[in-house]
Amino acid sequence: MNGSVLSARTLRNLLPALSLLVLLAAIFYLQPRAISYVGFNLMLNLAIPIAFATIAQMCVITVNDLDLSIGTYVGFVACIGATLLSGGIGALPFIKDLQASGALPATLPWIMNTPLAGVLVLLMGIGVYALLGALIHLRNLPSIVVTLGMSFVWLGLSVLVLPVPGGQAPGWIKSLMTLKTPFIPFPIIAAVVIAVAAHILIMKTSYGAVLRGAGGNPKAIERAGWSLLKVKMAMFALAGFFGMLAGLSLVGLTTSGDANIALRYTLLSIAGVILGGGEFVGGRISPIGAVIGAATLTLAGSFLSFMRIPPDWQIGAQGAILIIVLALRTLIDRAEKRR
Amino acid sequence: MNAEPGFIRRLVAKPWLWAYVAAAAVWLVTILFTGGRGGGEVLTAAFTFATFSVIVGIGQLYVVTLGPGNVDLSIPATITLAGAVATKVMDTQDGLILVGLIVALACGVAVGCFNYALIIILRIPPIIATLSSSFLIQSTAIAYGRGIRIKPPAALADFTTAQVLGMPVLALCVIALAAVMEIVLRRTVYGRWVTAIGQNMRAARLAGVNVGRTRFTAYVMSAVFAGLCGYLLSGFSGGSSLSMGEEYLLTSIALVVIGGSSVAGGYSNVPGLWGAALFLFLVVTMLNTYGFGAGLRYLSTGLIIIAVIVAASARKATR
Numbered sequence: 001m002n003g004s005v006l007s008a009r010t011l012r013n014l015l016p017a018l019s020l021l022v023l024l025a026a027i028f029y030l031q032p033r034a035i036s037y038v039g040f041n042l043m044l045n046l047a048i049p050i051a052f053a054t055i056a057q058m059c060v061i062t063v064n065d066l067d068l069s070i071g072t073y074v075g076f077v078a079c080i081g082a083t084l085l086s087g088g089i090g091a092l093p094f095i096k097d098l099q100a101s102g103a104l105p106a107t108l109p110w111i112m113n114t115p116l117a118g119v120l121v122l123l124m125g126i127g128v129y130a131l132l133g134a135l136i137h138l139r140n141l142p143s144i145v146v147t148l149g150m151s152f153v154w155l156g157l158s159v160l161v162l163p164v165p166g167g168q169a170p171g172w173i174k175s176l177m178t179l180k181t182p183f184i185p186f187p188i189i190a191a192v193v194i195a196v197a198a199h200i201l202i203m204k205t206s207y208g209a210v211l212r213g214a215g216g217n218p219k220a221i222e223r224a225g226w227s228l229l230k231v232k233m234a235m236f237a238l239a240g241f242f243g244m245l246a247g248l249s250l251v252g253l254t255t256s257g258d259a260n261i262a263l264r265y266t267l268l269s270i271a272g273v274i275l276g277g278g279e280f281v282g283g284r285i286s287p288i289g290a291v292i293g294a295a296t297l298t299l300a301g302s303f304l305s306f307m308r309i310p311p312d313w314q315i316g317a318q319g320a321i322l323i324i325v326l327a328l329r330t331l332i333d334r335a336e337k338r339r
Numbered sequence: 340m341n342a343e344p345g346f347i348r349r350l351v352a353k354p355w356l357w358a359y360v361a362a363a364a365v366w367l368v369t370i371l372f373t374g375g376r377g378g379g380e381v382l383t384a385a386f387t388f389a390t391f392s393v394i395v396g397i398g399q400l401y402v403v404t405l406g407p408g409n410v411d412l413s414i415p416a417t418i419t420l421a422g423a424v425a426t427k428v429m430d431t432q433d434g435l436i437l438v439g440l441i442v443a444l445a446c447g448v449a450v451g452c453f454n455y456a457l458i459i460i461l462r463i464p465p466i467i468a469t470l471s472s473s474f475l476i477q478s479t480a481i482a483y484g485r486g487i488r489i490k491p492p493a494a495l496a497d498f499t500t501a502q503v504l505g506m507p508v509l510a511l512c513v514i515a516l517a518a519v520m521e522i523v524l525r526r527t528v529y530g531r532w533v534t535a536i537g538q539n540m541r542a543a544r545l546a547g548v549n550v551g552r553t554r555f556t557a558y559v560m561s562a563v564f565a566g567l568c569g570y571l572l573s574g575f576s577g578g579s580s581l582s583m584g585e586e587y588l589l590t591s592i593a594l595v596v597i598g599g600s601s602v603a604g605g606y607s608n609v610p611g612l613w614g615a616a617l618f619l620f621l622v623v624t625m626l627n628t629y630g631f632g633a634g635l636r637y638l639s640t641g642l643i644i645i646a647v648i649v650a651a652s653a654r655k656a657t658r
Contacts (some may be wrong), residue, residue, distance in 0.1 A: 139652045152640045315477050
């Protein structure tokens with residue numbers, strides 16, 4: 001009896017990986033050449049930013065909140081990456097306009113061209129996330145509404161930085177994102193590194209247990225002497241950090257910035273967390289599952305193109321995968337209860 | 340003499356009052372810039388555009404009232420789908436206006452039933468259920484509406500843009516609709532059930548409330564209102580487009596919050612939706628009038644939403 005319960009739980013834990021394998025097998029069946037070095041590079045490239053965004057969303061979901069602003073935040077980071085981080089303040093379109101009109105000299109002092117400006121702004125972005133966590137905790141605010149407001153704030157800032165799509169990603173990010181690693185394609189290595197790093201950080205360290213505990217039983221964590229305020233700030237700051245990595249890796253792939261570049265990431269990241277076995281409340285999450293979930297959602301697009309189904313259905317396929325996996329999970333749960 | 344302070348005190352205690360006060364203040368500031376000219380036109384435009392967000396806002400409000408975690412994320416996709424299907428069915432013929440309306444509402448009923456089936460059968464939080472169904476609906480709408488740009492029937496376009504003394508006819512209809520939905524929320528057994536579930540689902544169930552049927556109706560209602568919005572919007576904007584629902588996800592939630600309803604459910608009011616919708620539109624108009632660009636407009640909209648929710652929490656804390 002003990003064994004059967006265990007197997008149901010194992011099955012449940014393996015579900016994200018199994019769904020990814022099924023999808024890969026289907027792709028291999030349709031187009032064997034896709035399962036190759038070049039194929040994986042092409043299919044999984046965009047999985048890296050989505051995986052980062054999913055991990056960011058997971059951090060927020062861990063403490064029973066939801067981030068509806070992650071998509072526009074990723075877009076904001078991409079805009080900063082394509083301007084301030086590559087050419088300093090001098091790379092901003094409105095400074096260039098001033099130069100063209102003669103209000104500013106053609107050559108700017110170094111302080112106007114240093115990428116440090118970009119680093120500062122990105123750090124401030126993480127700081128804003130930490131402050132949001134504090135605000136939500138102290139005033140007991142619904143995170144959906146606060147982050148809803150923030151989504152407008154990030155979008156507005158992106159439009160101010162980059163009114164029309166453009167800019168240029170820093171060379172080092174571009175070359176990192178198109179790295180030709182030996183034998184194993186870069187996206188796979190990156191995904192494994194992201195998953196393992198997040199897993200160690202949140203599942204294996206002792207403070208990580210406190211962070212997850214704050215989602216499961218906040219009172220107990222508080223009685224044990226931990227500050228819930230600090231926990232929330234830490235989790236939101238982590239979300240800001242991973243969101244920043246998502247934006248930077250995305251701009252490395254697209255090479256130019258756009259305020260609307262990542263609007264779909266908000267919903268995709270929530271879907272990725274749930275697909276990877278995370279739960280909405282109670283601090284039950286899985287970083288490895290989240291990365292697998294992100295990869296599954298990304299591969300859904302490739303699967304459709306191999307099936308010769310028009311890309312119109314890509315979002316629909318992602319929704320269908322989500323529903324199927326959730327249905328399987330419910331079935332497993334019911335089987336577990338019956339025994 | 341005594342009745343008046345009591346009346347004012349009762350009015351001030353209404354959570355929806357502040358949305359109207361803010362809307363009026365923003366309108367005055369806008370008029371100040373133009374020296375009083377164009378005030379009427381600004382109001383007409385505000386009522387025109389607020390109408391569409393209030394329609395979906397009502398549905399979202401009923402869903403949010405059901406309690407924490409209840410929110411309908413499939414509204415934008417439903418708007419797009421209903422708009423696309425209705426314009427195609429009507430095929431610019433005035434005679435088919437009613438058929439188009441029925442088809443749009445039927446889209447809503449189907450979406451609502453699907454949403455609720457996912458919530459119940461898969462036992463997943465409504466956010467996830469409506470999120471995954473919105474993916475499917477959006478895809479269907481894209482695949483169905485790809486490449487077609489059919490004009491709405493002339494009669495429908497005329498109706499959605501008609502005005503009486505500077506007041507959009509559609510806005511008058513939706514004001515009446517909001518009034519009816521407020522009465523339903525406050526005075527009918529169904530409305531009291533929705534509120535009771537939001538305050539304490541377990542207590543409501545023990546008190547004999549049919550929780551399942553009440554929630555089901557709320558989700559179907561939300562989707563039906565989204566369908567109605569899609570139908571009217573495609574008539575108003577000269578046909579359906581694939582992105583026409585996009586902005587209504589955030590707007591519908593923002594209306595509920597700014598209108599003074601509790602996001603945690605159980606305490607809602609319909610009048611606030613109109614105040615909030617007018618306020619949001621007038622803010623954009625004001626910033627436009629003062630020459631602010633799109634970036635600053637987004638930025639201030641976001642900051643206003645956050646300020647309102649922080650202020651609302653302060654009100655609760657002092658009580």
